[in-house]
Amino acid sequence: MIPLLEMQEIVKQYPGVRALDGVTFELRAGEVHCLVGENGAGKSTLIKILAGALQSDAGTICINGAQVDIRTPSVAQSIGIGVIYQDPHLVPELDVAENIFLGHEPLVGASPFVDARRMHDEASSILARLGERIPTQTRSSDLTVAQRQIVEIARALSRKVKVLVFDEPTAPLTGRETENLFRLIGDLRHQGVGIVYISHRLEEILRIADRITVLRDGRRVVSVDADGVTIPQLVQWMVGRELSEEYPVIDRQVAEEVLRIEGLANARLRNIDLALHRGEILGVGGLVGAGRTEFVRAIFGADAITAGHMLLRGKPYMPRDPADAIAQGLGLLTEDRNGLGLFLQLSIRENLSISSLLQYIRRGVIDADAERRRVAEFVDALRVRPPNSELRVDTLSGGNRQKVVLARWLAANSDVLIFDEPTVGIDVGVKYEIYVLMNELAKEGKAIMVVSSDLNELIGISDRIAVMCDGRIAGILPRSEATNDAVMTLATAFASIEGAHA
C-alpha cells in the first residue's frame, strides 16, 4: 500500500546545528502518527519542512507516491497539508473569524467583497465542533493563550486537508479542551485524514497513537506500532536512558506564612482569599478561562486590582507595577513565552539575566564575566540545547526557549516564585529536573505557586491545590485529598450551578 505521505532522508543544517540528519517519516491515511523526542530533537523542524515554511537541504517528499516540491506554505495548503504550529501566529488586530479564514475568506458571489456573515457563521460552527464558544468578533490580541491555540486549530480545520499536523496542541489546554480535541481527531481519522501529532505528554501519546516515531538529535530512533508500547519504553528511546521517577519525593517543611491575600478582586477576579507559606509549593488548578493567569498577574502588579488587600511578610503589599513586585522579592513566569516572556532577537544570556542585572553591576557597569558565569550555570542545570548562551533565543526549539524564561526567574533569586505553566513544551527528562529544582527551592524556604493545566503535574508536585472557577477560588485541596476527580469537581463547581440557571 502506498502511504499517504513519505518524507525520505530529510536533512536540515543550521549554522552549527544539524537539526535533521536524514530522517525518514511515513504517514498512512486514517492513522494518528505521533512524533516524540527531547527538546531540540528536530520535530518542529521536520514539520516546518512539510509545511513549506522551511526548505530542507536534502531529501524528498511524496504524497500518494508522487513526489512534490513544497516551496512555500501556500503550496503545502494547496496539496492539502494543514499545520497547527507550536507557537500560534494569529494576526493580533484581526478578529477570531478573520483569523480562521485568513487567506481564503468566503466571498459574496464572484465579487471581491468578503461575506462577513457567512464567515462568522462558519467560524462559529467550526469552534462548536471543538466544543468552544469563543465569540468570533473577539480581536485575537484579547484571547488567552489557550483560546489562541483553539483558534489556530480551527484555522487548520477550516480548509479541506489530507494531512493534518499538530505541534504540541494541548500544551496550553486543560482536560476538557483536550477531550474535545481528541474526539475531533478521532472523527478526522475515520474520514481518512492522516494525522501527525507531537506532544511531550506521553500519556496522551499512548492514548491516541496508532504509530509512534521517536527522534533523537535529528535522527530517527524507531517507528513502531503504538500497541504495547509503554511510557518507560518511550522514555528510553527518547533520552537513551531510563528515568526512574516522574516526580521527586516531597521532603520539605511548610513553614510560616509569607503572602496573604484577602478579598482580592478586579475585572476578572472575585473575592480571592489565599495564603502562601515558605517551603510550600501551592498548585493552582482550574479550566481554561477560570482566571488563573489573571490571578497571578494581579499579585505581580501586572494588572490593576480594584479591591482587597495583601500582606507580604506581614507588611501591606500592593505593587504599583511588576518592577515594584520584583523589588519586593516576587517573580512571575508568564504562560506566553514568545509574546510576553522572551526578547526574541536577544541572546540566551541577555534574556536570562534581564531581571537580575543588579547582581552583576560593579562600579556602574555590568561585570560581563560574572554575568556569563552565572548564565552558564543555568544553561547547564536546565540542559539548554545548544548550550551556547550567545545564541539568539529565536534559534532555539520551543522547549529550550521555555527553559530560558524559567531560568530568568531562578536567576532573579526571588523569594516568592509564581510559575504560570512552567513546564509547557518541556521534555520528560528535563521536567523531572525542574521538579527537583522547585523542591530544592522550596526547601531553601522560598514560596512557590504553580499554575498548571497538567493535572498529573499539579497533583505530583503540590502541597496544596487551589482550584479556580469563574474568577473565584472554588476550594483548596490538601495533598492527601488531591485526586483528579476532586480537582475536576471543584473546577466546574460554579459553572454547573450557573449552567442550571441559564
Next chain:
Amino acid sequence: MKGLFARFGVGVALALELLFFGILSPHFFTPDNLLNVSLQISITAIIAAGMTLVILTGGIDLSVGSLVAISGVLSTSVLRMDAPYTLALPIAVLAGAAIGMGSGFAAGVFVTRFRITPFIVTLALMTIWRGTAFVYTEGRPVWELPESFAFLGAGRVVGIPFPTIVMVIVFFVVHVVLTRTRFGRYVYAVGGNVEAARLAGIRTSRVLTVVYVISGGLAAVSGILLASRMNSGQPNAGLMYELDVIAAVVVGGTSLNGGRGTVVGTLIGSMLIGVLRNGLNLLDVESYVQQVVVGAVILTAVLLDRMRSS
C-alpha cells in the same frame, strides 16, 4: 568577499569607499582632508548617536533638525546679552541643552503617558520648534557674537577640530552605556518587546523618556556647535537633518523595528555618508548628481546589511 561582509557589514563598504576615493583623488588621504571629513560629519553624527538609542527602542525622533535651530538661536541670543563671556557661555550652553532635553522630555511624556506614536509626537515638535525659531528671531539670523565663541565649532585642540573631539566622546560614552550598563540592556529589551520588558521588571516609560531626553540633548549640543561654526544663530539651521541622521543610523545596521543595532554601526554609517560627500566634492561631482549617488549608496548599504542578517 561575502564572508567579509558577513563579519563586518558596512565596515567593509566604508573600507572600499576609502580605497576608491584614495585612488581617484590624491588629496583624499591627506591628514588635513581626513580631519576635515571628521569635522563635517561631527554635527550630524552626534545627533545620530542619540537617534540610535531612540530607534533601538522602536521609536523615531523627527524633531532633531528643528532642535538644532532652536538651541542655536537660543544660545546665541543669550551670548548677545550684556554679560562677561565667561559667564555668558555656560549659560548659553545650558539654555540650549535645556531646551533640547526639555523637548525630549515632553516627547517622552506624550509617547509613554498619552500613548501617541513617536512619529506623530516628534513630527509635531519638529514643526513647533522650527516655527518658534522663526518667530523668535523674526526670521533673521542672530549675529554679532563674541569672537571666542567661534572656538566651539572651528577651534582645534592639538590639531583636532573641537567638534570631532565632542563626537568621539559622545560615541564612546553611548557605546559604553549601550554595551555595559543596565540601562543599555533595557533599551534593547524595550525595543524588542515592551510588554515582556515590563513583566521582566523594567520601568519601560522611564527608559523611553530618558532616551528622548538624550536624543534632544545631543541635538542641542550639535545645534550649539553648528551655530558657532556659522558664527550665527540661524532659524533655518539643521533643516532636514533628521533624514540624514536616520539614514546614518539605518545604514549602520540598526533596525527601525527596534531591538537590534549598535552605535558603532551608526558611527560607521555616518562616516560612509560623510566620506562619500567629501569624495564626490573632491572629484568635482555636481551637487545634484551627488544627491543621486548618496541615495543609491544608502539603498545599497542597507540591502547588503539585510542580506547579511538573513
